[in-house]
Amino acid sequence: MSDPRNTLRSGLPDRYLTPDDIAEMFEVPKETVYQWRRKHMGPPGFRIGKHLRYDPADVRAYVSRCKTADQDAA
Template sequence: MTTNRATASDPRATLRAGLPDRYLTPEDLADMFRLPSVETVYAWRKKRIGPPGFRVGKHLRYDPAAVRAWVEAKKNAA
């Protein structure tokens, strides 16, 4: 699999390039934002500072549109 250089250097480029048509897992977010571990995603959720997620049974999922909106709000706040 080839990686787009712009996507590799900027996680927001991944969002501009398009998110998958499926709900995202915490691991997906950790990879997308190049976080040190998936525990960071769980900490964001606990502190209510990350993108809104929801439970499907015991699994945590994120709507790609909500993640995109969260990133846009963060960009506009900076």
């Protein structure tokens, strides 16, 4: 498996992402991903039945917003 830190830089997979994918990409525990969702933080997710999924475009946009906010704060 490729290094998940490179995934965000070189492009996300062409499929909906799972909470496991998000946890691996951001190097956080999976429970943190679920806490983000409960607190309306982190990349926006959506449900397909009982399964939580993330659109790669939304994850890219979230990372861009974080980077912009971090640069503005500096």
